[in-house]
Amino acid sequence: MTGHLRSVDELGVDGLTELLDLTDHMAEICARPIPKVPALRGRTVVSLFYEDSTRTRLSFETAARRLSADTMNFSVGSSSVNKGESLRDTNETISAMGVDAIVVRHGSSGVPWQIAQWTPASVINAGDGWHEHPTQALLDCYTIRQELGRGFDGVHVGIVGDVKHSRVARSDVRALALLGARVTLVGPPTLLPPSLAGWPVDVSHDLDDVVPKLDVCYLLRMQLERQEQALVPSLREYTARYGLTLDRVARLPDHALVMHPGPMNRGVEIAPEVASLPRAVVTKQVTNGVAVRMAVLYRLLGSGVEL
Amino acid sequence: MSTIVLKGGEVLDGGGRRRADVVVSDGAIAVVGADLDADVVLDAAGCVVAPGLVDLHTHLRQPGREEAETVETGSRAAALGGFTAVVAMPNTEPAIDDASSVRELHALARTALCDVEVAGAITVGRAGERLTPMAEMAELGVRLFTDDGTGVQDARLMRRALEYAGGIGVTLAQHCEDAALASGGHMHEGEWSSRLGMPGQPAEAEELMVMRDIALSRLTGARVHLQHLSTAGSVAMVRAARAEGLAVTAEATPHHFTLTDASCAGFDPVFKVNPPLRTDADVAAVKAGLADGTLDAIATDHAPHAPHLKEQPFDQAPPGMLGLETALALALTELDLSLDEIIGLLSWRPAAIAGIADRHGGRIEPGRPANLCVIDPAAVWVVDPDRLASRARNTPYAGRKLTGRVRHTLWRGEAVVIDGEAQR
Numbered sequence: 001m002t003g004h005l006r007s008v009d010e011l012g013v014d015g016l017t018e019l020l021d022l023t024d025h026m027a028e029i030c031a032r033p034i035p036k037v038p039a040l041r042g043r044t045v046v047s048l049f050y051e052d053s054t055r056t057r058l059s060f061e062t063a064a065r066r067l068s069a070d071t072m073n074f075s076v077g078s079s080s081v082n083k084g085e086s087l088r089d090t091n092e093t094i095s096a097m098g099v100d101a102i103v104v105r106h107g108s109s110g111v112p113w114q115i116a117q118w119t120p121a122s123v124i125n126a127g128d129g130w131h132e133h134p135t136q137a138l139l140d141c142y143t144i145r146q147e148l149g150r151g152f153d154g155v156h157v158g159i160v161g162d163v164k165h166s167r168v169a170r171s172d173v174r175a176l177a178l179l180g181a182r183v184t185l186v187g188p189p190t191l192l193p194p195s196l197a198g199w200p201v202d203v204s205h206d207l208d209d210v211v212p213k214l215d216v217c218y219l220l221r222m223q224l225e226r227q228e229q230a231l232v233p234s235l236r237e238y239t240a241r242y243g244l245t246l247d248r249v250a251r252l253p254d255h256a257l258v259m260h261p262g263p264m265n266r267g268v269e270i271a272p273e274v275a276s277l278p279r280a281v282v283t284k285q286v287t288n289g290v291a292v293r294m295a296v297l298y299r300l301l302g303s304g305v306e307l
Numbered sequence: 308m309s310t311i312v313l314k315g316g317e318v319l320d321g322g323g324r325r326r327a328d329v330v331v332s333d334g335a336i337a338v339v340g341a342d343l344d345a346d347v348v349l350d351a352a353g354c355v356v357a358p359g360l361v362d363l364h365t366h367l368r369q370p371g372r373e374e375a376e377t378v379e380t381g382s383r384a385a386a387l388g389g390f391t392a393v394v395a396m397p398n399t400e401p402a403i404d405d406a407s408s409v410r411e412l413h414a415l416a417r418t419a420l421c422d423v424e425v426a427g428a429i430t431v432g433r434a435g436e437r438l439t440p441m442a443e444m445a446e447l448g449v450r451l452f453t454d455d456g457t458g459v460q461d462a463r464l465m466r467r468a469l470e471y472a473g474g475i476g477v478t479l480a481q482h483c484e485d486a487a488l489a490s491g492g493h494m495h496e497g498e499w500s501s502r503l504g505m506p507g508q509p510a511e512a513e514e515l516m517v518m519r520d521i522a523l524s525r526l527t528g529a530r531v532h533l534q535h536l537s538t539a540g541s542v543a544m545v546r547a548a549r550a551e552g553l554a555v556t557a558e559a560t561p562h563h564f565t566l567t568d569a570s571c572a573g574f575d576p577v578f579k580v581n582p583p584l585r586t587d588a589d590v591a592a593v594k595a596g597l598a599d600g601t602l603d604a605i606a607t608d609h610a611p612h613a614p615h616l617k618e619q620p621f622d623q624a625p626p627g628m629l630g631l632e633t634a635l636a637l638a639l640t641e642l643d644l645s646l647d648e649i650i651g652l653l654s655w656r657p658a659a660i661a662g663i664a665d666r667h668g669g670r671i672e673p674g675r676p677a678n679l680c681v682i683d684p685a686a687v688w689v690v691d692p693d694r695l696a697s698r699a700r701n702t703p704y705a706g707r708k709l710t711g712r713v714r715h716t717l718w719r720g721e722a723v724v725i726d727g728e729a730q731r
Binding site (some may be wrong): 086087088106108109110111113114128129130131167170193194195196197198199 | 496500503575
């Protein structure tokens with residue numbers, strides 16, 4: 001099977017469910033004493049990160065290696081891109097070496113669609129601008145399913161903070177809605193998208209009102225430079241209204257999860273003590289990220305045998 | 308010089324339509340009548356013989372961006388699109404902001420296949436700080452001044468510019484965009500930008516400056532021309548200003564009445580343009596404005612960019628799209644207007660705004676300059692970027708089927724386009 005994973009929309013509800021089920025197999029492989037299978041032996045996966053990212057790049061590379069794929073890392077900082085090479089030339093060059101998948105992270109929305117024109121390889125979106133981060137949505141959904149131990153019907157997820165600039169939020173909203181969860185976006189109007197027409201969400205500007213009704217409180221990273229753009233008066237005021245403090249956690253239902261895509265700003269969107277609570281499943285998200293990305297790579301590059 | 312007859316067509320100008328042949332000699336219309344002959348016969352059967360089209364808004368990119376377009380290639384595209392005059396925008400590198408730069412462009416225009424009317428900048432270097440020597444440029448024939456690409460942000464400076472321009476009888480044209488409100492936006496801000504995670508610029512960024520310039524026209528009594536209006540709010544404000552009797556004119560581009568922001572969904576920078584593609588409601592308002600006369604002219608905003616620049620990420624690629632070779636056909640295909648009205652929007656009305664009505668867009672009568680185009684309104688064709696005369700390829704209409712095509716173009720009596728082929 002060939003294809004791309006650029007948007008959650010490309011999966012649909014069936015594709016999403018299939019990948020979450022496949023992730024169970026991958027998680028089992030990851031739990032073995034030797035967590036490695038030969039499924040993608042001979043395949044080459046290149047990570048092409050135009051934007052700094054440690055966890056996503058390492059997660060993809062670990063996933064590829066556990067499936068025995070060869071990995072290459074095209075690090076933009078030390079490459080010809082710094083000499084002015086275009087997106088097209090870089091991708092045509094990489095493709096000419098014979099790669100099967102390009103995992104791309106870029107600060108501009110839409111880049112995975114553009115490079116798909118210039119390569120025969122599968123393009124996997126590891127985050128494009130403010131637009132999408134589909135494997136993050138998959139690992140978030142997988143973590144929610146695993147930790148709550150039930151289906152998505154009626155699960156209420158609050159996504160709190162800077163939705164406007166967040167690719168994680170856009171992918172999570174798409175995926176959670178497809179799976180049947182209820183999503184409420186919580187934040188000041190300046191940090192919400194200018195239009196929410198067509199978004200299957202509720203909106204609130206009052207976290208205190210929403211907290212007792214949530215099954216999942218999903219906190220977005222607050223970019224520290226947002227206050228310079230007058231999107232919030234100060235980080236202090238942001239934390240007072242939208243930070244997940246111990247007080248607010250105490251008003252979450254007992255079973256409710258606290259999630260964060262990382263890296264966290266402790267003391268801004270999440271109180272330091274909250275990040276260490278058992279219900280804060282941030283490191284489980286990271287663990288599941290490897291298994292989810294194995295499932296994605298296997299589905300795009302695998303031959304369907306020898307798992 | 309040999310004589311040319313346009314034979315068997317229907318003559319269309321501001322005086323209406325009539326069946327007649329047109330003989331051209333020595334750069335002028337010699338005879339208009341039945342069953343005429345000449346040295347060269349150009350078939351016009353089934354076609355309309357109209358005054359040459361006039362584009363108020365063309366980027367020829369010379370000097371400075373010759374990899375995208377030159378006066379020669381751009382004017383060839385213009386001739387193929389039926390244009391006999393284009394107003395060349397001054398946002399070149401360097402900007403056209405003094406007499407010597409006007410002279411340089413006049414020299415380059417010797418290679419052109421149409422009249423190249425030079426627009427001058429309002430402010431030095433288009434930096435929005437100091438007025439250019441407008442009178443000195445006006446003496447060389449410049450009739451329109453604009454900082455196109457950006458609007459003049461400082462209201463006090465714009466007021467002075469309008470007052471000064473009024474004193475020398477030239478027109479100021481404004482690219483309406485409040486830079487602070489539009490800052491960082493790469494498409495229309497709304498449903499699509501929110502979904503695509505693309506920084507947007509709201510309609511109000513355009514409308515604020517439309518509102519301000521209408522107020523400044525009222526204050527100064529000076530004429531102001533508003534370029535490429537794209538929003539329903541802008542059209543409504545111009546309609547009100549006209550009803551009030553203010554000297555405000557306005558233009559709209561073909562892409563703003565044929566495409567919406569939904570086109571950006573595939574992230575192809577060929578759909579990136581400034582002002583950005585708007586919503587269905589805005590497209591409807593622009594069409595209504597063209598229909599009821601609120602908008603005076605269709606202008607192309609022909610903006611060539613080299614292919615490698617349009618292959619950058621959407622938020623890094625330069626805004627702009629080609630327009631000269633598709634404008635007439637898009638108007639004929641997409642507007643619910645008569646051919647007479649469409650030619651008016653593309654010929655005599657922009658000619659009046661450009662201050663060149665003595666040479667372009669006039670009646671087709673003996674003694675008038677022979678700037679003419681022959682249009683086959685029924686010809687169906689498909690836009691192929693590789694067959695465009697422009698040096699660049701950034702048309703958003705690749706593969707689109709259009710109805711109506713230019714068959715011949717005569718400029719200063721010379722047949723520069725015959726049967727859809729440029730003659731030089």
